[in-house]
Amino acid sequence: MARPHVIDATGDPGLQPERTALAWSRTALAIAVNALLSMRAGFVAGQPWLVAVGVLLFGASGAAIAIGTVRRRHLSGERLVITPPAGALAGVAAATLVAAAGGVASVFVGGDA
Template sequence: MAAHSIPATGDPGLQPERTALSWSRTALALAVNALLSLRAGFVVGEPWLVVVGAVLFAASGAAVAVGTVRRRQLAGDRLMITPPRWALEGVAAATLLASLGGIASIYAGGGA
């Protein structure tokens, strides 16, 4: 997916703001999942859940960085319509990891 930009003309509406806020919400969701994975890993004694939590914290930081860059791109003289492909793939991978970590933390407790 190639980056596509258009000249910023007048009032772009609320779409750029919603787009920037969605990256912040994604980062927050990843951070919450990281905390849950870390807690489950420490309580149950599963080091792989601690690793999943650490990776999710790193992904959360990356989502904050991408959100900051996107906010600047959407507020400039030219609106950068498409985010970088690697950012979208990274968020998809982090979301999958968060989902798998959450499911695994349920089963790691052994029903306790």
């Protein structure tokens, strides 16, 4: 496993830590919205697998919030940890793919509405 790249903070980091935290918050919100849509479509169409995808996405949303909190702390300290947590980017990519698959599947699931 690669070691994180750490540098000394050289004064005011500007708005980078805040932008990074906001980006993770937006990602978590997008995943949570997809979770709600997947769960709704699953309940309406009577598809338990779609509800399960929504529950999985809610868990991923919570993980994205946790990662954002860790990144904010890493970027606002005396020593800046440039490298994101191990697996964070792969996890967000996987959650995005699950969200996309759930969204596409919810469009094609036939409901009796």
